[in-house]
Amino acid sequence: MKRYLRVWLQLAHISFSEQIATRFSSVLFLLSKTLRFVFFLLFIFSLTDRIGGLSGYNRDQIIIFFLVFNFVDIATQLFFRGVYFFRQKVVNGEFDFYLVKPMSPLFRIMAGYTDFMDLITLIALVIYGLKFTVETVELTPVIIFSSVLMIVFSFLISFSIHVWVVAVGILTTEVDNAIMVYRDLTSMARFPVDVYSAPVRIFLTYIVPVAFIMTVPAKSLMGLASPLTFAISAVIVFCFLLSGFYLWRYALSQYSSASS
Amino acid sequence: MLLTSYFLWQAVFNDKTEIFGYSQNQMLSYIMLVAVLQSAVLASRSIDLAGVINSGELSNIIIRPISNLWYWLSRDAADKALNLIFSAVEIFLLVVLLRPPLAWPGFSHSAISLLLILPLATLLYYFINYLFGLTGFWTNEVWAPRFLLMVVMQFLAGLMFPLDVLPQNIQDFAAWTPFPYLVYFPAQVILGKIGDAGLVNGLAATAVWTVIFGILVEIIWRRGLRVYGAEGR
Numbered sequence: 001m002k003r004y005l006r007v008w009l010q011l012a013h014i015s016f017s018e019q020i021a022t023r024f025s026s027v028l029f030l031l032s033k034t035l036r037f038v039f040f041l042l043f044i045f046s047l048t049d050r051i052g053g054l055s056g057y058n059r060d061q062i063i064i065f066f067l068v069f070n071f072v073d074i075a076t077q078l079f080f081r082g083v084y085f086f087r088q089k090v091v092n093g094e095f096d097f098y099l100v101k102p103m104s105p106l107f108r109i110m111a112g113y114t115d116f117m118d119l120i121t122l123i124a125l126v127i128y129g130l131k132f133t134v135e136t137v138e139l140t141p142v143i144i145f146s147s148v149l150m151i152v153f154s155f156l157i158s159f160s161i162h163v164w165v166v167a168v169g170i171l172t173t174e175v176d177n178a179i180m181v182y183r184d185l186t187s188m189a190r191f192p193v194d195v196y197s198a199p200v201r202i203f204l205t206y207i208v209p210v211a212f213i214m215t216v217p218a219k220s221l222m223g224l225a226s227p228l229t230f231a232i233s234a235v236i237v238f239c240f241l242l243s244g245f246y247l248w249r250y251a252l253s254q255y256s257s258a259s260s
Numbered sequence: 261m262l263l264t265s266y267f268l269w270q271a272v273f274n275d276k277t278e279i280f281g282y283s284q285n286q287m288l289s290y291i292m293l294v295a296v297l298q299s300a301v302l303a304s305r306s307i308d309l310a311g312v313i314n315s316g317e318l319s320n321i322i323i324r325p326i327s328n329l330w331y332w333l334s335r336d337a338a339d340k341a342l343n344l345i346f347s348a349v350e351i352f353l354l355v356v357l358l359r360p361p362l363a364w365p366g367f368s369h370s371a372i373s374l375l376l377i378l379p380l381a382t383l384l385y386y387f388i389n390y391l392f393g394l395t396g397f398w399t400n401e402v403w404a405p406r407f408l409l410m411v412v413m414q415f416l417a418g419l420m421f422p423l424d425v426l427p428q429n430i431q432d433f434a435a436w437t438p439f440p441y442l443v444y445f446p447a448q449v450i451l452g453k454i455g456d457a458g459l460v461n462g463l464a465a466t467a468v469w470t471v472i473f474g475i476l477v478e479i480i481w482r483r484g485l486r487v488y489g490a491e492g493r
Contacts, residue, residue: 025404032408039415046426047272050279055271188264195271 309393
């Protein structure tokens with residue numbers, strides 16, 4: 001564990017050095033992401049002011065859903081950003097070097113790039129999110145514990161999906177499209193999945209469990225998640241982790257190292 | 261993004277007949293229209309221009325007896341044709357599968373004005389895009405400004421939702437930028453939500469912005485060529 005932390009810190013240091021070398025770009029990326037966040041927040045304010053609420057949720061609740069969406073989205077990108085660069089590693093054979101190292105290649109792929117600009121937006125988001133949540137929701141120890149647990153589950157499901165994408169990348173050398181489909185689907189969770197029609201909701205809950213990645217942690221934070229939801233979350237985490245690791249092992253067994 | 265918007269607005273209109281001056285039919289039509297207009301106006305290969313300058317490959321183009329401006333415009337046109345085909349298939353499938361209630365206004369002089377509006381909007385975006393590509397003459401950090409452009413366009417061009425959903429002061433601000441005239445304005449014209457005066461104003465604004473960016477492109481291109489070192493060649 002300590003060794004992995006050391007490697008992650010080293011990789012993060014390299015990423016940070018790269019970003020410092022391109023300060024102009026880093027600042028613009030930060031500005032763009034902040035603008036996107038503000039514009040969307042404005043849209044939510046405008047929409048909920050006009051219609052009062054959405055599918056039984058009031059404005060504050062919709063904003064909490066949006067904040068949790070952003071938190072999970074930014075945090076997963078912060079830690080799993082390496083997946084976005086994985087295709088090239090397979091195509092040019094660099095992945096071979098990951099395999100011969102005495103550590104999990106999966107860790108090396110996932111943590112290969114850490115975007116520190118995301119860390120800045122994440123810290124700002126957490127400060128604003130906590131302030132907003134404390135003002136609008138009564139936080140009890142049970143709610144705090146269940147929310148943290150749901151966030152951990154959310155990361156585990158998201159991690160499993162990233163493992164799927166990596167495995168598909170090894171099998172087909174296609175990563176970008178798969179990860180973009182995942183990003184597009186998760187973007188639907190800017191709003192609670194309850195707002196969508198039944199077929200879409202079922203798809204986003206059980207097929208690609210965006211609901212458990214984004215919506216359930218927010219519901220948990222507002223004390224709206226039932227014990228059954230927690231139980232289903234645990235089962236989904238188990239299924240996704242298991243299938244992710246099986247697919248990963250299968251993909252590795254099929255890897256021919258053809259590029260090197 | 262198309263599906264996200266579609267299902268969201270469907271949910272919003274669940275128990276409402278009109279929001280922000282749009283009926284459900286109009287809003288869903290707007291979303292479909294934006295998808296098509298994006299393919300026609302915003303699809304582009306000229307996003308590669310900065311990379312071509314950075315790598316020195318530009319030399320291969322400028323030694324030929326062709327204009328760089330027209331070269332990339334022709335590549336854009338090819339890309340738009342391809343994207344329009346995909347977009348048409350996508351919209352066709354969505355209409356068949358989801359059977360959304362759509363609003364199609366009858367044929368009017370507004371429809372004829374599209375013959376002018378769409379080429380102008382396409383040219384305007386091409387010049388904006390080209391201008392961002394020309395930054396490659398001075399820096400290789402070209403992706404970040406483009407990302408900023410994409411984010412701004414998502415909102416101010418009405419790609420995520422119609423601009424008139426946002427507060428009035430933001431709409432007023434947006435009207436002074438070129439972005440609404442790329443997609444939002446043409447979509448409003450097609451939906452018949454723009455009166456005669458608005459049509460003339462919008463058309464004039466699109467034309468003025470196109471000329472401004474056209475001139476800027478010419479100036480920046482000339483200055484860029486002066487500092488071009490063909491690095492990498």
